[in-house]
Amino acid sequence: MICTGCSCLCDDVEIAEGKILNACERGYRHISKYMENRAKPAVEGKEVDLDRAIEAAIEMLKSAKNPAIYGLDTSTIEAQKTAVKIAKKLNCYIDDNSSFCLGEFVEAILRKELPSSTLEDVRDKAYVIVYWGTNPYHSLPRHLSRYSYYPRGAKRQRGYDEDRYLVVIDIRKTEIAKLAKKNAKFIKVENDLELVDSFMKALDGKAGKYDVAGILREMKKADFNVVFGGLGLKYGLRGNFKAFIELLRNINKFAPLYFIPSGFHANMRGFNETLFEAVNAVNSYSFSSASSSPEFAFTELLKREKIDTALIVGTDPIASLPYEASSKLPKIKKIVVDPRKTLTSRIAEVVIPSAFSGIESGGEMVRSDGVRIKLKPIASSEFDDVYVLKRILEGL
Ligand code: SF4
Structure with missing residues (x-):
């Protein structure tokens, strides 16, 4: 299998007789613990079925005045492309961790x-x-x-x-x-x-x-x-x-x-390349201004209170962003799409569980050097980021 524990995307990891071979400790934990602490679909803190959570996300995005899409660095290229289409349809901001990374x-x-x-x-x-x-x-x-x-x-x-x-x-x-x-x-x-x-x-x-x-x-x-x-x-x-x-x-x-x-997230470079192909910018992009600017980085949008709703995919901004930005998250509506429960999903209005890219769902990612790698999942789930984001796109 391909390990998606970091942007090395090691292609020599094997599962044999229940043992994970060749992975480093980070990769071992990433693969062996993928069933732990899983997210459940929820709206306003109440558990619902997946369809209801997706419908609530669509309603929330339709009524948003200034939405942003953020994250996607552990999602596949296919999911990233769908997220870019959503951002275009909503005429909104889109950004990932690379705006404060590489x-x-x-x-x-x-x-x-x-x-x-x-x-x-x-x-x-x-x-x-x-x-x-x-x-x-x-x-x-x-x-x-x-x-x-x-x-x-x-x-x-x-x-x-x-x-x-x-x-x-x-x-x-x-x-x-x-x-x-x-x-x-x-x-x-x-x-x-x-x-x-x-x-x-x-x-x-x-x-x-x-x-x-x-x-x-x-x-x-x-x-x-x-x-x-x-x-x-x-x-x-x-x-x-x-x-x-x-x-x-x-x-x-x-x-x-x-x-x-030398960056860490498995498909951060993939996000940069996907957005670059679509709009000639790698991050911090506003479809309504048709341009990229440091002002449109998610952290800046939060700090300056420029957004009212965020679709957050596969990242935990409460845990990872500086307090100056993360402290603004409770003030906006949040839709979290993530395989795991996170600090951000705890305060999100809508939580949509998803599959782990590379472990439970296939697709393509881009290694830190730009080489495209096809994932070889060891389990299967039809409810991955692509499924969730396509449903949202169709619903808009
Ligand atoms: S975490 Fe990174 S270095 Fe370790 S096995 Fe996975 S891809 Fe390779």
Whole structure:
């Protein structure tokens, strides 16, 4: 099966004689506990049948003045496409977690401003591997063992301590930073923009605040190097993505360097690509304004009290959004579509249970590097996100 526990979407997980094989601990928990804490259809806190819950959601969306759709990062492409159709029909906002995660990086890749590649190419060819502001030890547990540092690849046969050069850039000595010993470098960064500047200076043969000339020399030795960028990089750049894009462009004149986002939700990149195909924007989109803007991010809409109703799919904003935004959720009407009971579903006016994508329902997701993966569910449920969202779309 394909594990949908994170955006690695590992395709080697097997179920044999009741045992889950090859999954990491996160994946094991994701798969083995999928029947626990399941949501039940409910309207205003009272359990109802599924049809009644869907009808109540349709009525609520029809009477909403300013609705928004939010989440969908654990839903399949098919469900995401249906949600975009609902947003179009309602002429409303649509957004996902990537607006405060790695959406800008994915957008730069889709607009061909950042050169990118696949995890298979990383495994086969990558020499210098940079983890910048990300700690896959927690978020993408098998990233290093399946795709990047540890495996022997077609052109990297001599093992990680000879045939890979690991660079970890972070504000603290994380678990993966502790691996940076032989043929490796750890940079404890205080200011990411100063580090960008140090790389630019080193390309001109000048010294900057950080000593990075040795990393560039290592990159020059290979025909494939990669940067995995995470949230630490995003926030470290303080909105100055152009400086990072410019840096990669300049390094690529000197040595080949690719960028792959290091995000966590199984199909966050799928959401970005689905919306991009439909409206040329990756998130924070308003159909009524026919544009995308940081103002249309779900957190901003909540903070500024711009919406009265939200259709929330497969995410728990009460648990995950900052208090400034989540504290506004009780003031609006909420329809939650989720396999599990969540903090948000506890206060939702309508709860619609759904199947776990990848475990109980099939479809397609997009891995963090943009490779499309067909899911192979181990159980079946006809009441998945696609079913629920299509019913809502038809009812509108
Ligand atoms: S690394 Fe991610 S996709 Fe792979 S088994 Fe672990 S949780 Fe599942």
